[in-house]
Amino acid sequence: MIRRIAIVLLALIPGVAIAAGPDPSIPPGQILRGLFVQERHLKGFKASFRSEGHFVLAPEKGLIWDADKPFVVNTVITASGIVQVVGGNETMRLSAARLPFLSRLYDMMGGALAGNWQALEKDFSVERSGDAKVWTVVLTPRVANAQMPFRGLTAKGSRFVESVEITEASDDTDDLTFVDQTVSSTPLSSDEEKEFAALNK
Amino acid sequence: MTRLFALLWLVAVVIAGGYLAYRVHEGLAFRTDLLALLPREEQNPVLQKADDAVTQALSRKLVLLVGDADRAEARAAATELTQRLQASGVAAITTSGFDPDHLRQMGQLYFPYRRGLLSEDDRRLLQAGKGEEIATRALSRVYGFVGTADPRLIKSDPFLLLQSFFTGLPLPLSKLTLDDGMLSVTNGGMVWVLVAAQLTGEPYALDTQKRLTTTLDIDGLTAQQPGLQVLRLGAVFFAQTGAEEALNETSTIGLLSTLGTILLVLVAYRAVVPLVSSVLVIGVGIGVALAASLAIFGNLHVGALLFGVSLIGVAVDYSLQYSTEAFAGLATPAERLRRVFKGICMGTATTVIGYLTLLLAPFPGLHQIATFSAVGLVAAWITVVLWLPRIDRVRAPRHGAKPLAWAGAALSFWEAPRWHRVRRGIMVVAGLVVVIGLTQVHADDEVRHLQATSADLIAQQDRIQHLIGSSAGNQFFLIQAKDDESALRTEEALADRLGPLVAKGALAGFQLPAAYIPSAARQLDNRHLIAQQLDPLLPKQLDQLGLTETPPTADDAAPALTLNQALGANGPLAFLSSLVLEPGLHVATLDGIAKLDEVAAAADGLEGVRFVDPAGQFSALLGKYRIRALELLALSAALMAPLLARGYGIKGAFWIMTPPLLAVALALAIRALAGGTFTFFDAMGLVLVLSIGVDYAVFCAGTSGDRKPVTMLAVALAACTALMSFGLLALSRVTAVHAFGATMLTGIVLAFVFAPMARWGARAS
Numbered sequence: 001m002i003r004r005i006a007i008v009l010l011a012l013i014p015g016v017a018i019a020a021g022p023d024p025s026i027p028p029g030q031i032l033r034g035l036f037v038q039e040r041h042l043k044g045f046k047a048s049f050r051s052e053g054h055f056v057l058a059p060e061k062g063l064i065w066d067a068d069k070p071f072v073v074n075t076v077i078t079a080s081g082i083v084q085v086v087g088g089n090e091t092m093r094l095s096a097a098r099l100p101f102l103s104r105l106y107d108m109m110g111g112a113l114a115g116n117w118q119a120l121e122k123d124f125s126v127e128r129s130g131d132a133k134v135w136t137v138v139l140t141p142r143v144a145n146a147q148m149p150f151r152g153l154t155a156k157g158s159r160f161v162e163s164v165e166i167t168e169a170s171d172d173t174d175d176l177t178f179v180d181q182t183v184s185s186t187p188l189s190s191d192e193e194k195e196f197a198a199l200n201k
Numbered sequence: 202m203t204r205l206f207a208l209l210w211l212v213a214v215v216i217a218g219g220y221l222a223y224r225v226h227e228g229l230a231f232r233t234d235l236l237a238l239l240p241r242e243e244q245n246p247v248l249q250k251a252d253d254a255v256t257q258a259l260s261r262k263l264v265l266l267v268g269d270a271d272r273a274e275a276r277a278a279a280t281e282l283t284q285r286l287q288a289s290g291v292a293a294i295t296t297s298g299f300d301p302d303h304l305r306q307m308g309q310l311y312f313p314y315r316r317g318l319l320s321e322d323d324r325r326l327l328q329a330g331k332g333e334e335i336a337t338r339a340l341s342r343v344y345g346f347v348g349t350a351d352p353r354l355i356k357s358d359p360f361l362l363l364q365s366f367f368t369g370l371p372l373p374l375s376k377l378t379l380d381d382g383m384l385s386v387t388n389g390g391m392v393w394v395l396v397a398a399q400l401t402g403e404p405y406a407l408d409t410q411k412r413l414t415t416t417l418d419i420d421g422l423t424a425q426q427p428g429l430q431v432l433r434l435g436a437v438f439f440a441q442t443g444a445e446e447a448l449n450e451t452s453t454i455g456l457l458s459t460l461g462t463i464l465l466v467l468v469a470y471r472a473v474v475p476l477v478s479s480v481l482v483i484g485v486g487i488g489v490a491l492a493a494s495l496a497i498f499g500n501l502h503v504g505a506l507l508f509g510v511s512l513i514g515v516a517v518d519y520s521l522q523y524s525t526e527a528f529a530g531l532a533t534p535a536e537r538l539r540r541v542f543k544g545i546c547m548g549t550a551t552t553v554i555g556y557l558t559l560l561l562a563p564f565p566g567l568h569q570i571a572t573f574s575a576v577g578l579v580a581a582w583i584t585v586v587l588w589l590p591r592i593d594r595v596r597a598p599r600h601g602a603k604p605l606a607w608a609g610a611a612l613s614f615w616e617a618p619r620w621h622r623v624r625r626g627i628m629v630v631a632g633l634v635v636v637i638g639l640t641q642v643h644a645d646d647e648v649r650h651l652q653a654t655s656a657d658l659i660a661q662q663d664r665i666q667h668l669i670g671s672s673a674g675n676q677f678f679l680i681q682a683k684d685d686e687s688a689l690r691t692e693e694a695l696a697d698r699l700g701p702l703v704a705k706g707a708l709a710g711f712q713l714p715a716a717y718i719p720s721a722a723r724q725l726d727n728r729h730l731i732a733q734q735l736d737p738l739l740p741k742q743l744d745q746l747g748l749t750e751t752p753p754t755a756d757d758a759a760p761a762l763t764l765n766q767a768l769g770a771n772g773p774l775a776f777l778s779s780l781v782l783e784p785g786l787h788v789a790t791l792d793g794i795a796k797l798d799e800v801a802a803a804a805d806g807l808e809g810v811r812f813v814d815p816a817g818q819f820s821a822l823l824g825k826y827r828i829r830a831l832e833l834l835a836l837s838a839a840l841m842a843p844l845l846a847r848g849y850g851i852k853g854a855f856w857i858m859t860p861p862l863l864a865v866a867l868a869l870a871i872r873a874l875a876g877g878t879f880t881f882f883d884a885m886g887l888v889l890v891l892s893i894g895v896d897y898a899v900f901c902a903g904t905s906g907d908r909k910p911v912t913m914l915a916v917a918l919a920a921c922t923a924l925m926s927f928g929l930l931a932l933s934r935v936t937a938v939h940a941f942g943a944t945m946l947t948g949i950v951l952a953f954v955f956a957p958m959a960r961w962g963a964r965a966s
Contacts, residue, residue, distance in 0.1 A: 040343070
């Protein structure tokens, strides 16, 4: 049912990548912000589905993923679940209790940000190449995990993740490109706080 | 002549013993369910059958929630338990069928009819003219960060209506999610995996309970895996603790009562023969009663057994009456028997009448108790009359003076003129207590108050309810209509009423067939809604999805999906067959009822819909039969009176009846003043107090001269043994048994104290 939940992995990629290089992971209290372009190639559809927007990754809180084009879709993911809102109407709400996979990803993310690889490597084979300036990480789910909704994930970047390509079990692919990324201690805006809070309603 | 009868009786007892041995060898099982004691509801056999079928299915449900901090461990343990259940055949697993294959089949069934299938929310949106929202939602599924759309589906269903219908299905156990083929939920760092099953046998049969326990061996499993927790839910577990408690108590109470009685007899007679006599009388009484009951009913309820075993107190009276005659000095055994013969016969006759009136109540359990008791008493009586004089080697005890003096004093209190004023005072006080007490009688028929419930199991039940959103509720709606289509329409009306109750928390959820297969009328209406509200949006939707092909235009006149198509034996919706009893007779099951009254009221005014609450109905029945037991009390008193009048004259009969009736009224009043509620079981206790009280009164009335202290001593011993058996029941933690015991305790003491009053009639005549 959840095909692209794998994308949550995005949240931990900087950790993976950064830990591979000299820089530390996102320091506590810091927030990563940026713009994204998502292109989805679905098998059987000639054109791809392209959306653009901005994201906010606050390691202690979770991820806000707001598409602005072609229309506004707000998505918030935290340890307690996922909520999607379109035009003020909640179109999806999934609690983490119903998504064991999601909570495990969160454990991995927490581990990765703290430099603990065991959790991640238990479920994925992790291949790193390049150096701290230009690197590539390839994650492949271990066979035992039939539950994993994707077949492979390739992330490229330098200071931050710059692109991610996800290949799903159904051969659909997602290409994500990230630009204008900044890490800062600028606190969450009240709108952002509100979005996170909406999930805990 | 008597020798021949004694021999014949021996043959009869040996046959009964042989039969008992045979039954025990065959594996004797006692029933433990209160429902087995229920009368059949005669008025509507169709509904009764439906109620039975649903109640039985619900009572056979079995839920295990296997939790561990480690997902793999939890899953392994769940798999192990599933395999154990499957291998033993004690229960059929119902958690299978959630595999992707199964869901795909469901999709295949629904797909051709998707234009008639709308989720409740979508239907409301379309009715409100908000088709746009549905269109945007579908797009967000494709474009959104977390895509949940199957692209192949969106080509034929650009608004993703079927997906929405699918997720809106009231799949049971809504808080669970499918994790790699297993229904699971993660909570507080624990992964819980569901194992659900349907027992193949009766949950109330001790045999089923035993097999289930050994099959699961949960204790063994948790001992191996320290972090593992297994929560249990199901009538079978509650029945099991109930039965264990009842059996433990039967043996404890039985043991205490036996030891107490033995000690009492040994101390009182300082001889072994009276003890042997008593044991013989009790043993023959219970043995023959058990054999006869098993032969007549096939099996026996543990409750009937509990009451029956308690009979020990009454059956021993006759033996004690006979044995105590030894205190009266030297006489031949035949002479001693002659002296007590009338009293014993009257006592047995009146008591048997008291018990036999229970046969008039349409409770199967009461029939068992009546039969067990009557047979046991008659057998005991025969044993006393035919056998005791033959084994009698008793000499007049040398220690007799003191007990006889005490007994004589107790008797003379009721006869000596100098106590006249005190007696009058006691009568006035007793009268006042009765009048005040009777105004305080407060009836309670709630069956949940009567069963022993394990706090641990209730805690587990609450946790499971919290974790998976399902309760052990056994209430349901029964929908009766002329055919399936009408039933489905009725259910849609019912669902419209239940929906708001779920929203405000009066109910956690409900399942009815119409949620899976809407009525043809509803499907047609859905098609119209889609045609009006969504079809105009289609070109734009296809454009935004980059689709050039228009999905084939639907034929809105095509037949709708029917219930019969869904009910196929191995079909994906086979579970619906538990909700469709027969064409036009459907069931709506309910989860987590918080406000019973409001949920029950949802059926008001809906033709053919009935709220069924087995426990509630049982409580109502207990109330009816509490009244019935009181009527039986009056009836047995009325039946005893002519019998006593024949033996003792009208005045004699009046004074014989007075002490037991006074004991009954006072016991009722005192229990009420002490704050106890009046239940059916108290009423049953009063029936027995009357029978036993009449015995004591008859013994007292029939004695005279030197034998007076002897008789009184025998009655005192009888009362002590009765207290030891019935009074001990007041210690029971099973509320019903406790109520019965406490009433008996009070009643027997009073019956003994007042018994000498019975002589007032004899003295005058």
